[in-house]
Amino acid sequence: MDNKEKITGNDKNLPFRGWGLIKKLDWYIIKKFLSTFFFAIMVLAVISCVIDYSEKVDNLVSKKAPLLSVMNYYKDFVPHITALLFPLFIFIATIFFTSKIAYKSEIIAILAGGVSFQRFLRPYFIGSAFLCAISLVANHWIIPVANKERIAFEDKYINDDNFRYVNDNLHMGISKNTYIYLQNYSYTNNMGNHFTEEKIEGTLLKEKLMADYVTYDSLKKIWHLHNIVIRTNDSNKESISNLPEMEKKYPISPADLNRTDAIKEALTTKELDQYIATEKLHGRENLNSYYIEKHRRSAQPFAGFVLTIIGVCIASRKIRGGSGLHLALGIVISAIYIMFLQTSTTFATKSSLDPLIAVWIPNIIFAVLAYFLYRRQVK
Numbered sequence: 099m100d101n102k103e104k105i106t107g108n109d110k111n112l113p114f115r116g117w118g119l120i121k122k123l124d125w126y127i128i129k130k131f132l133s134t135f136f137f138a139i140m141v142l143a144v145i146s147c148v149i150d151y152s153e154k155v156d157n158l159v160s161k162k163a164p165l166l167s168v169m170n171y172y173k174d175f176v177p178h179i180t181a182l183l184f185p186l187f188i189f190i191a192t193i194f195f196t197s198k199i200a201y202k203s204e205i206i207a208i209l210a211g212g213v214s215f216q217r218f219l220r221p222y223f224i225g226s227a228f229l230c231a232i233s234l235v236a237n238h239w240i241i242p243v244a245n246k247e248r249i250a251f252e253d254k255y256i257n258d259d260n261f262r263y264v265n266d267n268l269h270m271g272i273s274k275n276t277y278i279y280l281q282n283y284s285y286t287n288n289m290g291n292h293f294t295e296e297k298i299e300g301t302l303l304k305e306k307l308m309a310d311y312v313t314y315d316s317l318k319k320i321w322h323l324h325n326i327v328i329r330t331n332d333s334n335k336e337s338i339s340n341l342p343e344m345e346k347k348y349p350i351s352p353a354d355l356n357r358t359d360a361i362k363e364a365l366t367t368k369e370l371d372q373y374i375a376t377e378k379l380h381g382r383e384n385l386n387s388y389y390i391e392k393h394r395r396s397a398q399p400f401a402g403f404v405l406t407i408i409g410v411c412i413a414s415r416k417i418r419g420g421s422g423l424h425l426a427l428g429i430v431i432s433a434i435y436i437m438f439l440q441t442s443t444t445f446a447t448k449s450s451l452d453p454l455i456a457v458w459i460p461n462i463i464f465a466v467l468a469y470f471l472y473r474r475q476v477k
Contacts, residue, residue, distance in 0.1 A: 123208065127221035130199070135191035135229065139180055142187060146179045147172050154256055163255040171251040174244035178363075181241050184233050185401040186432045188226065190425070192409030197424040205414050215476050219410060226406035230399035237395035238367040246364035271381035272349055275299055280312075283355050289313050290355075293323065305330045320347045354380075362391040386446050389453035397457045404464050405435070411471035435460055 151158075151172075158168060199205055208218060268280045281292035295307040310325035326341040354376070365373055374388050408431065413424045438460040446456035 123213070124221040124224070128225045130195050131192065131222065131225040132229070134195040135188055135225075138187050138191050138194075142183065143176045143180060147175065150175060157256050161255045163251075167251060167255070171248060174248040174251075177236065177241050177244045178248060181233065181237060181398075184229075185398055185405055185435070188229055188402040189405035189409050189432060190428055192222070192226075192406050193413045193424050193428040194421070196410050196413035197421040200414055200416055201421060215414075218414075219407070219472075222406055222410050223403075226403045230403050233399040233402060234396065237398060242364055242366045242369070245360075249360050249364050268355065269381065270350070270355075271379060277381065278348070278350075280355070283352060285352060288352070302333060303331055314352050315345075316351075319351065320345050350380075362388050367392060367395060384447075386453050390443050390446055390457055393454050393457040397461055401435070401461050401464070404461055404468050405431075407468040408464065408471055411468070411475045414475065435464060438463060 157163075196205075205218070209215065268282075269277065270280075271277050275298055277296050277298065279292075279294040279296075280290045283290035290312045291310070293309040293312045295305075296303060297305040306329045307323075308327045308329075309323040312324070313322045314320075315322060322343060322345055324343045326344055328339045328341070330337050330339075362370060362373075370388065370392050374385055374392075377385055377388075409428065412427060412431075413421075417423060439457075442451070442456040442459040443453075445451040446453045
């Protein structure tokens with residue numbers, strides 16, 4: 099056994115000698131680490147709520163939003179903004195706390211007491227693993243539920259009455275040989291314009307139904323079609339018929355037409371998988387933004403773990419400029435991380451880059467950086 103690890107009768111009372119006192123060191127670092135992180139998140143949450151309220155207060159007053167509903171909205175808003183910046187704040191909290199104890203010479207005392215740098219990192223691993231586990235569970239199940247209520251509130255009290263329209267020129271497959279087209283759909287008026295249904299067998303267009311506008315009956319779960327023209331073709335002859343209106347049941351509802359980016363944030367991972375499968379059936383081509391959201395929920399907690407290691411390696415040494423320089427360096431690295439993430443996800447959304455690779459590229463790059471900083475620190 100190395101001399102530093104031997105415990106003699108005299109050594110037991112020395113700082114950081116023996117497993118009992120090392121466990122106390124673990125608890126000390128974990129407590130300081132977690133308290134700094136939660137304090138930073140609390141400050142962020144308060145500031146974000148104040149800024150958000152100042153931007154939305156006119157809409158809330160004009161639409162007479164109840165006080166209880168507003169309070170519930172901000173209850174759901176806090177998890178949303180917290181999850182959005184989780185890796186960055188775990189990084190900033192690590193740098194702030196580690197730099198603080200470094201400039202009090204506590205790290206020097208710890209290492210001089212026989213604790214290796216690898217052993218010094220252990221409480222950081224435990225603390226970051228705990229936070230990452232919370233983030234992982236929250237990203238997949240808790241935050242989507244909160245987002246669902248948050249988005250519903252914004253639809254009712256914040257957004258303009260006529261904002262919710264389907265993307266123009268929507269094409270959707272509803273079965274193997276049946277496709278529909280809708281120019282747009284207003285959720286406020288419950289009306290869609292220029293509706294078309296086509297039944298295709300191979301290369302033959304068997305039937306084409308066109309309606310000037312459609313409405314949806316949410317009680318009967320059927321669609322009402324108005325001013326209809328139906329063209330049929332059996333490869334030998336064509337026929338055209340006109341109807342003033344008709345009722346028809348389709349395996350879709352107005353909720354299935356909502357293809358805004360916000361919807362992916364309001365689905366749990368299981369619901370998101372089901373939504374992706376449904377959109378594939380409907381013939382939607384580019385679903386990369388939804389795959390990015392799915393993979394991001396797992397990649398983001400891991401980013402917090404990697405950034406913790408980087409933060410400890412950077413802030414555990416005294417440098418000229420003090421804690422302020424450590425924090426400035428942390429903010430620069432955070433900005434670089436965001437830049438890498440934004441660039442890679444843009445490539446996945448706009449080109450052929452695989453969404454899984456796009457989401458994990460920043461983590462892989464920063465994991466390599468963490469390894470080199472760790473090796474440098476150990477030496």
